[in-house]
Amino acid sequence: MATLAQDVSTEPLARAPLYPPKVIAQKGAIPEIYGAVDFTRLPERYSVDPADAVELPARMAGRRAELLADEDCIATIRGYTMMGDRTADAYAALMPEFGFRRLVDMLDRACDQGIEAVPDAPAELRAFIAAMEAKPAWLDMALVEQGARIERNTHVHLTPFVLRGAFIATFMNKYSALPMALTGTLSNNTAARRAYETGSFFTSTLMPGALQRFGAGFKAAAKVRLMHSMVRANIMRSGKWDVGVYGIPIPQVDQMPAGLIGTYLMARDVLDSGRETFTPEERARVELARYRCFLLGLPEDLLSDTPRGIEKLWLTRSATLRAEFEPETCGALLRATMEAEMTQGEGALAGAKRWMEGGFSKLFFIQHFMGGDRALAASVGVEMSALDKLAAICALGFVHSRIRLYRALAALPLTRNWADRRLVGKLAHLLETYGHADFITDASKYKPAL
Numbered sequence: 257m258a259t260l261a262q263d264v265s266t267e268p269l270a271r272a273p274l275y276p277p278k279v280i281a282q283k284g285a286i287p288e289i290y291g292a293v294d295f296t297r298l299p300e301r302y303s304v305d306p307a308d309a310v311e312l313p314a315r316m317a318g319r320r321a322e323l324l325a326d327e328d329c330i331a332t333i334r335g336y337t338m339m340g341d342r343t344a345d346a347y348a349a350l351m352p353e354f355g356f357r358r359l360v361d362m363l364d365r366a367c368d369q370g371i372e373a374v375p376d377a378p379a380e381l382r383a384f385i386a387a388m389e390a391k392p393a394w395l396d397m398a399l400v401e402q403g404a405r406i407e408r409n410t411h412v413h414l415t416p417f418v419l420r421g422a423f424i425a426t427f428m429n430k431y432s433a434l435p436m437a438l439t440g441t442l443s444n445n446t447a448a449r450r451a452y453e454t455g456s457f458f459t460s461t462l463m464p465g466a467l468q469r470f471g472a473g474f475k476a477a478a479k480v481r482l483m484h485s486m487v488r489a490n491i492m493r494s495g496k497w498d499v500g501v502y503g504i505p506i507p508q509v510d511q512m513p514a515g516l517i518g519t520y521l522m523a524r525d526v527l528d529s530g531r532e533t534f535t536p537e538e539r540a541r542v543e544l545a546r547y548r549c550f551l552l553g554l555p556e557d558l559l560s561d562t563p564r565g566i567e568k569l570w571l572t573r574s575a576t577l578r579a580e581f582e583p584e585t586c587g588a589l590l591r592a593t594m595e596a597e598m599t600q601g602e603g604a605l606a607g608a609k610r611w612m613e614g615g616f617s618k619l620f621f622i623q624h625f626m627g628g629d630r631a632l633a634a635s636v637g638v639e640m641s642a643l644d645k646l647a648a649i650c651a652l653g654f655v656h657s658r659i660r661l662y663r664a665l666a667a668l669p670l671t672r673n674w675a676d677r678r679l680v681g682k683l684a685h686l687l688e689t690y691g692h693a694d695f696i697t698d699a700s701k702y703k704p705a706l
Contacts, residue, residue, distance in 0.1 A: 299503035301431035336508035348485035367475035403544030421621035430582035448596035477551035615647025
């Protein structure tokens with residue numbers, strides 16, 4: 257069988273480009289990062305061979321042929337497998353000239369005070385800020401604020417218990433996990449810090465007005481984008497990254513699940529219930545997620561607003577991402593995250609929360625990313641004991657009792673605003689727990705293992 261990375265001149269697709277012009281244009285637009293990339297080849301990570309094992313969940317395996325038959329969706333996923341963030345990448349490519357700290361400082365000032373406040377702002381920074389300030393035609397900021405208000409309840413009560421499990425899911429595949437491994441996220445401390453940074457970003461976007469132009473969420477999104485682009489630039493400049501195997505570091509198709517995991521799970525619940533449309537409340541939550549992802553640089557092609565569309569994009573990515581768990585990369589990240597201290601504080605209550613979080617994070621990971629298969633989870637190092645199960649049950653009761661309480665308070669006109677103020681206060685406390693998130697990357701600490 258021919259290898260996936262072979263020259264396409266031997267393939268039936270030889271007469272047509274593999275990727276759309278905007279993907280190929282990265283080579284000429286940002287040669288510092290993409291100049292050596294061969295856009296006439298498919299990376300090993302991408303597979304449409306029915307015989308290959310892919311990341312499609314077991315319960316969906318029977319749908320792979322149907323997913324692969326949708327040529328438009330396949331073309332979209334294939335293209336964004338080799339697409340970075342052209343706007344932020346162009347700014348990150350200025351690191352040799354300005355240094356990474358100056359780039360971060362200029363972005364901070366532009367977010368806080370406007371681009372006019374940055375003396376001699378490079379054109380790349382102006383383009384970066386302008387792209388984030390642009391309003392997509394579908395955007396309804398009132399709906400975004402409504403979505404944030406709805407999300408606050410579940411987020412503040414559930415996230416501390418699922419953050420570890422959700423974070424683990426991001427590096428269960430060697431092809432998508434390698435950038436994180438290379439940037440040094442292999443110790444207990446760094447794994448906890450990266451998880452906290454992730455939690456801090458999503459928490460900050462739920463504060464009132466956070467995604468407005470001068471809101472904290474807007475700035476956090478800009479810094480996350482720059483961090484990812486700096487990782488991409490540093491890795492590609494190292495000359496040690498194998499594009500033929502791994503594709504582009506942190507491609508858009510890998511940004512999609514990180515930004516839309518909650519939306520996908522909600523879409524699945526909707527479809528499993530027999531519905532094809534979102535309720536008004538669910539629609540507000542989708543709008544929030546879509547705009548948050550837009551600010552993170554995701555293309556609108558990956559931001560569907562229907563349950564079926566969200567499911568199709570998510571599953572098509574899974575149906576084309578070759579499955580491989582590499583112990584040296586994925587296993588090390590998994591062990592570091594499982595052993596990391598994720599619950600702060602001392603005393604009996606903190607101890608109880610720590611115990612419950614450990615069990616619940618395992619349950620969340622097994623149910624949502626291992627298809628409920630405990631044996632499969634154990635094979636990659638996540639084992640759930642009877643004590644873990646008890647902890648998860650206690651956590652479920654603890655979390656859902658609080659969610660139900662605040663849902664009931666939100667339903668009453670007399671207590672609705674008071675309850676929301678309480679939730680905002682809880683979000684602020686959660687942000688304090690996570691600590692200050694710099695959203696920066698230090699190339700001197702990257703691992704040379706490739």
